[in-house]
Amino acid sequence: MSGVQFILCGAILGILFPYFLHVAVAKSTDPSEVHALSAIKNSLTDPLNNLADWSNGDPCTSNWTGLVCVSMPNDGYLHVQELQLLKLNLSGTLAPELGLLSHLTILGFMWNKISGSIPREIGNITSLKLLLLNGNQLSGSLPEEIGYLSNLDRLQIDENQISGPIPKSFGNLSRVKHLHMNNNSLSGQIPHELSQLPILFHLLVDNNNLSGYLPSEFAELPSLKILQLDHNNFSGSSIPASYGNISTLLKLSLRNCGLQGSIPDLSKIPHLAYLDLSSNQLNGPLPSYKLSIDMTTINLSHNSLSGSIPTNFSGFPKLQRLSLQNNLLNGSVPSSIWQDITFGGNNTLFLDFENNSLTSIPDAFDPPANVTVLLYGNPVCANTKQPDMVRYCQPQGDKQTSGSSTNSNKNCSPCPTDKTYEYNPLSPIPCLCAVPLGVGYRLKSPGISDFRPYIADFETDLTFLLHLFLYQLHIDRYIWEAGPRLNMYLKFYPDNSSLFNISEILRIRSMLAGWEITLSDTFGPYELLNFTLGSYEIPNTSKSGLSKGAVVGILLGAIAGAGTLSTLVTFLIMRRHSRNQVASKRRSLSKFSVKVDGVKYFTFEEMALATNNFSDSTQVGQGGYGKVYKGILEDGTLVAIKRAEEGSLQGSKEFSTEIELLSRLHHRNLVSLAGYCDEQDEQMLVYEFMPNGTLRDHLSVRSDSQYIVMKIIVESY
Numbered sequence: 001m002s003g004v005q006f007i008l009c010g011a012i013l014g015i016l017f018p019y020f021l022h023v024a025v026a027k028s029t030d031p032s033e034v035h036a037l038s039a040i041k042n043s044l045t046d047p048l049n050n051l052a053d054w055s056n057g058d059p060c061t062s063n064w065t066g067l068v069c070v071s072m073p074n075d076g077y078l079h080v081q082e083l084q085l086l087k088l089n090l091s092g093t094l095a096p097e098l099g100l101l102s103h104l105t106i107l108g109f110m111w112n113k114i115s116g117s118i119p120r121e122i123g124n125i126t127s128l129k130l131l132l133l134n135g136n137q138l139s140g141s142l143p144e145e146i147g148y149l150s151n152l153d154r155l156q157i158d159e160n161q162i163s164g165p166i167p168k169s170f171g172n173l174s175r176v177k178h179l180h181m182n183n184n185s186l187s188g189q190i191p192h193e194l195s196q197l198p199i200l201f202h203l204l205v206d207n208n209n210l211s212g213y214l215p216s217e218f219a220e221l222p223s224l225k226i227l228q229l230d231h232n233n234f235s236g237s238s239i240p241a242s243y244g245n246i247s248t249l250l251k252l253s254l255r256n257c258g259l260q261g262s263i264p265d266l267s268k269i270p271h272l273a274y275l276d277l278s279s280n281q282l283n284g285p286l287p288s289y290k291l292s293i294d295m296t297t298i299n300l301s302h303n304s305l306s307g308s309i310p311t312n313f314s315g316f317p318k319l320q321r322l323s324l325q326n327n328l329l330n331g332s333v334p335s336s337i338w339q340d341i342t343f344g345g346n347n348t349l350f351l352d353f354e355n356n357s358l359t360s361i362p363d364a365f366d367p368p369a370n371v372t373v374l375l376y377g378n379p380v381c382a383n384t385k386q387p388d389m390v391r392y393c394q395p396q397g398d399k400q401t402s403g404s405s406t407n408s409n410k411n412c413s414p415c416p417t418d419k420t421y422e423y424n425p426l427s428p429i430p431c432l433c434a435v436p437l438g439v440g441y442r443l444k445s446p447g448i449s450d451f452r453p454y455i456a457d458f459e460t461d462l463t464f465l466l467h468l469f470l471y472q473l474h475i476d477r478y479i480w481e482a483g484p485r486l487n488m489y490l491k492f493y494p495d496n497s498s499l500f501n502i503s504e505i506l507r508i509r510s511m512l513a514g515w516e517i518t519l520s521d522t523f524g525p526y527e528l529l530n531f532t533l534g535s536y537e538i539p540n541t542s543k544s545g546l547s548k549g550a551v552v553g554i555l556l557g558a559i560a561g562a563g564t565l566s567t568l569v570t571f572l573i574m575r576r577h578s579r580n581q582v583a584s585k586r587r588s589l590s591k592f593s594v595k596v597d598g599v600k601y602f603t604f605e606e607m608a609l610a611t612n613n614f615s616d617s618t619q620v621g622q623g624g625y626g627k628v629y630k631g632i633l634e635d636g637t638l639v640a641i642k643r644a645e646e647g648s649l650q651g652s653k654e655f656s657t658e659i660e661l662l663s664r665l666h667h668r669n670l671v672s673l674a675g676y677c678d679e680q681d682e683q684m685l686v687y688e689f690m691p692n693g694t695l696r697d698h699l700s701v702r703s704d705s706q707y708i709v710m711k712i713i714v715e716s717y
């Protein structure tokens with residue numbers, strides 16, 4: 001074989017493979033899972049025939065809508081790893097046979113009209129990480145068996161009609177980070193067993209019919225960031241003083257819960273940003289201690305709080321809203337609350353003191369233009385000495401901002417109307433028409449109450465996490481909804497071209513729908529409402545083969561020309577470079593060593609011997625990562641040795657991961673890894689020397705079929 005072929009091949013193996021989890025040939029789906037899928041379809045009603053392809057051939061190899069499959073080593077079958085049917089107008093019920101999909105990690109039926117109860121058999125799917133059933137009409141009670149899902153990371157059952165208690169067994173969900181159960185009819189006491197959850201971040205159970213008391217044991221939750229229990233009826237109970245000990249807390253929202261007593265000391269929660277205790281029967285004074293300087297929102301309105309507004313209600317540089325209306329507060333209107341706020345373009349402060357008993361106002365009361373003060377319904381409004389009183393004393397509701405922006409660009413000629421082309425208003429290429437991805441996106445429990453000053457942060461955060469350029473994202477519109485939740489419509493544009501390629505679409509969708517990204521804590525958890533390209537909804541579709549959810553599927557078999565191939569290689573080299581900048585400078589290699597079955601460890605001496613001390617005559621290629629040599633091992637085996645150059649060395653851990661991945665690839669038409677060398681600042685991979693044949697023969701594999709045989713999955717990075 002020629003050197004060029006080898007280099008390309010070496011480049012592909014060496015550069016692509018660190019990102020790959022599996023390479024396999026098509027097999028067929030596990031028969032018990034085929035049976036389960038058929039039962040699942042039969043119990044659903046599908047008026048728009050969105051699951052039409054669920055009657056063609058084999059589920060995993062015939063691209064059934066919503067499936068992603070995986071191949072397991074030492075098992076002749078493909079297994080369903082993800083079943084995600086987002087917003088497809090499905091009704092009917094969930095079949096108990098779901099429990100047979102024993103390799104599932106993601107089970108999602110969000111935003112359909114599915115009714116009936118959640119089958120207890122789901123508790124059998126121990127591999128399950130995401131259970132996403134929000135936005136349906138599910139009823140009945142929560143099966144105790146859900147608590148057996150020891151790998152569960154996220155449970156979303158919000159916006160259904162589920163009733164009955166929260167099972168105590170949920171206290172055993174030791175990997176759960178997100179419990180989203182708001183907007184149901186859950187009742188009874190919140191089990192104190194939930195306080196055992198070691199990594200629970202978000203507990204959203206607002207808008208239910210829970211009763212009893214608030215478990216003081218929640219103070220033991222070591223990771224809790226958001227506790228949102230609004231609109232339940234814990235009639236007569238008080239806020240446990242121990243909640244002041246939840247030092248990880250960012251948001252505490254207990255609106256309209258029937259709570260009594262006074263406000264506990266929350267001054268030891270260093271980063272508390274959002275506090276809503278409104279619409280309860282709380283009494284006593286306002287907190288006289290200092291809350292966190294991260295406060296954005298304080299809502300203590302509609303209670304029976306008394307006394308005056310302490311001077312320490314100031315010094316909150318990020319404060320956006322302070323709502324104290326409808327209490328029994330007396331004394332003077334405070335005049336220093338805004339003193340630590342820098343009012344740039346979009347910062348505003350909203351102070352609502354309506355309907356209290358405030359009697360006086362400082363003589364030099366002159367808040368900046370960006371501060372709104374509402375005093376309607378206070379005796380102070382009769383004050384005739386302050387000339388501006390009218391300005392503060394108008395009755396006024398609490399208005400929340402919304403926003404929208406258009407994409408029109410008057411200097412460009414109109415875009416073609418087919419395929420719903422639009423201008424990307426931010427693209428560095430002027431007048432570029434492109435088809436954007438539309439994403440309905442909602443922040444479920446934001447830590448802010450005014451989005452405007454945070455829009456830029458949000459855009460930076462989201463595009464960074466999705467590996468996109470800032471100009472690829474445009475917030476088309478946003479609106480505050482009850483909760484408060486922030487509903488947005490986002491548009492993602494392709495980078496400098498008119499159309500996304502399909503793998504990029506699947507990548508973005510999969511990252512969003514698999515919750516592989518976590519926004520800054522300021523924005524709290526998000527949910528995906530819809531995902532459209534032009535006017536088409538994009539279902540989550542598997543091609544032949546396997547996936548790991550994260551990811552780009554690259555269909556190598558489909559690659560026809562060398563042009564495409566080199567583009568692909570370049571693309572991945574660029575990726576690699578950008579990673580290297582962060583991750584690996586030349587390091588002294590650690591003692592970290594791997595033992596991988598079937599992969600031999602070679603010493604530097606053995607490598608030098610095999611290649612006549614890396615002589616030029618044995619060199620068969622050179623790539624960005626280093627040189628490739630043809631060598632002969634002591635036992636006579638012909639090998640190709642890829643020797644990394646200085647700049648291409650990986651950390652030992654990454655290198656051993658690569659070796660492990662390469663060692664798992666055993667396919668008759670792929671060069672297999674014979675061994676490696678990792679010492680003395682040297683990293684080498686030793687491959688079987690490839691027999692004759694072209695590169696394409698080695699990659700596209702089965703010439704007897706047009707069928708795409710290989711699917712390479714890039715691990716999320």
Ligand SMILES: *[C@@H]1O[C@H](CO)[C@@H](O)[C@H](O)[C@H]1NC(C)=O
Nearest residue numbers: 057061062063542543544708
């Ligand atoms: C699956 O999808 C791939 C790529 O979209 C396509 O080429 C292939 O023909 C499909 N397979 C079947 C059986 O539909």
Ligand SMILES: *[C@@H]1O[C@H](CO)[C@@H](O)[C@H](O)[C@H]1NC(C)=O
Nearest residue numbers: 047048088089090111112113
């Ligand atoms: C599908 O469901 C959506 C919302 O649930 C509804 O607005 C739409 O009319 C439905 N489409 C059809 C064709 O039934």
Ligand SMILES: *[C@@H]1O[C@H](CO)[C@@H](O)[C@H](O)[C@H]1NC(C)=O
Nearest residue numbers: 099119120121122123124145
């Ligand atoms: C599945 O769950 C049901 C009900 O929870 C149980 O009876 C059954 O034994 C489970 N099956 C397996 C294979 O674990």
Ligand SMILES: *[C@@H]1O[C@H](CO)[C@@H](O)[C@H](O)[C@H]1NC(C)=O
Nearest residue numbers: 147167168169170171172193
């Ligand atoms: C939690 O798990 C333990 C052991 O894993 C078990 O003994 C206990 O009954 C479970 N608790 C609940 C409430 O299911």
Ligand SMILES: *[C@@H]1O[C@H](CO)[C@@H](O)[C@H](O)[C@H]1NC(C)=O
Nearest residue numbers: 159182183207231482483485
């Ligand atoms: C939750 O329920 C409340 C009260 O019924 C309602 O105002 C709110 O819109 C609901 N939220 C969602 C996201 O459905």
Ligand SMILES: *[C@@H]1O[C@H](CO)[C@@H](O)[C@H](O)[C@H]1NC(C)=O
Nearest residue numbers: 163185187188208209210211
């Ligand atoms: C809420 O629970 C109470 C009992 O605690 C019950 O009387 C009431 O009907 C429930 N309300 C709803 C809407 O389920």
Ligand SMILES: *[C@@H]1O[C@H](CO)[C@@H](O)[C@H](O)[C@H]1NC(C)=O
Nearest residue numbers: 211212232233234235236258
């Ligand atoms: C809350 O519960 C108490 C006692 O359980 C009941 O008297 C009261 O009416 C309930 N409040 C609401 C708003 O349902």
Ligand SMILES: *[C@@H]1O[C@H](CO)[C@@H](O)[C@H](O)[C@H]1NC(C)=O
Nearest residue numbers: 216219240241242243244245
């Ligand atoms: C808060 O934690 C401290 C230290 O662990 C403890 O001494 C104190 O009693 C706790 N406060 C409450 C109200 O539980």
Ligand SMILES: *[C@@H]1O[C@H](CO)[C@@H](O)[C@H](O)[C@H]1NC(C)=O
Nearest residue numbers: 278279299301302321323398
């Ligand atoms: C504060 O709470 C009241 C009553 O619960 C609500 O009407 C108001 O919208 C809230 N204000 C803010 C800024 O959240």
Ligand SMILES: *[C@@H]1O[C@H](CO)[C@@H](O)[C@H](O)[C@H]1NC(C)=O
Nearest residue numbers: 344345346403452453455456
């Ligand atoms: C204020 O908001 C506008 C529109 O949302 C934005 O263009 C501008 O950059 C923002 N200004 C600052 C200082 O953040």
Ligand SMILES: *[C@@H]1O[C@H](CO)[C@@H](O)[C@H](O)[C@H]1NC(C)=O
Nearest residue numbers: 343344345346347348369370
């Ligand atoms: C804040 O005040 C400045 C100066 O009066 C003004 O230019 C700016 O528009 C205000 N910002 C907002 C969001 O009201």
Ligand SMILES: *[C@@H]1O[C@H](CO)[C@@H](O)[C@H](O)[C@H]1NC(C)=O
Nearest residue numbers: 440441487488489529530532
């Ligand atoms: C997607 O969600 C957004 C935000 O809620 C909404 O504005 C838009 O109309 C939705 N699009 C579709 C096709 O449902």
